[in-house]
Amino acid sequence: MSTPIIDFHTHAFPDELADRAIAHLEAEGGIKARLDGRVSSLLAAMDRTGISTSVVCSIATRPGQFHSILEWSRRIASERIIPFPSIHPADPDYREHLKAVAGSGFKGIKLHPYYQDFDLDSPALFPVYEELCRHGLILQAHTGFDFAFEYVDRCGPARIMEVIRRYPELKLVATHLGAWKQWDEVEDLLVGRPVYLEISFSLEFLDKEQALRIISRHDPGRILYGSDSPWTDQQTTLELFQELELGPELEAAALAGNARRLLGLSG
Secondary structure, eight states: OSSOOOEEEEEOOOOOHHHOOOHHHHHHHHOOOOOOOOOOHHHHHHHHEEEEEEEOOOOOOOGHHHHHHHHHHHOOSSSSSSEOOOTTTTTTHHHOOOOHHHHTOOEEEEEEETTTTTOOGGGGGGHHHHHHHHHHHHOOOOOOOOTTTTOOSSSSSHHHHHHHHHHOOOEEEEEEEEEEEETIIIIIIIIIOOEEOOOOTTTTTTTTHHHHHHHHHSGGGGGHHHHHHTOOOOOHHHHHTTOOOOOHHHHHHIIIIIIHHHHHHOO
């Protein structure tokens, strides 16, 4: 692959926490990680797959984790690793903390409605979205169901629609091709809307025809490649994406061009 590839959705942990974090999440979700959760292992996997850059997403499961996540994000940031820190929606200092995220040069944050116990379109989140817009920060949100939790709709397509209706300027990235295991609703509600669709952990579960319909009918400038490593293998996700045979222009845009533009990267 001659075009540099940007993986818009990966996870890693500080070395001293990685073993414990991976073991806990494997037990909670009933899934086996493909890597050990360390940045060094992610970089090695990127080298094997030909991925130039990965966005590394953190999730603050309580407000008090913000500062440690921010400091670790600062330590691992490089040309190849673009961290997305996280705030907790119940953090009373969210305004100050989002200002710190932007002031540190980070491009966005990650939120996860299940792990952080909120509904995506809850009015309690509206001030957070306003601050994200104010600072021009990207919001990468887990969307759709989550295999580690009961299938209760906390961040499905209808809730996404409400958020983008209220905040059309919000740079919202909906993971898992819009909403994991809610892809019929993605087709009905999200295709063609001003939201980025990132493909991780979706092509393994979707038939090729539905994946093609969603991607080909959506804005070609709003499709992003992502793997959700270490929970999937970057190479396998890349192969599944290439098997869709979207054509060189759309494939190149999804693999790097769209992410580069969204992240404000040169080249």
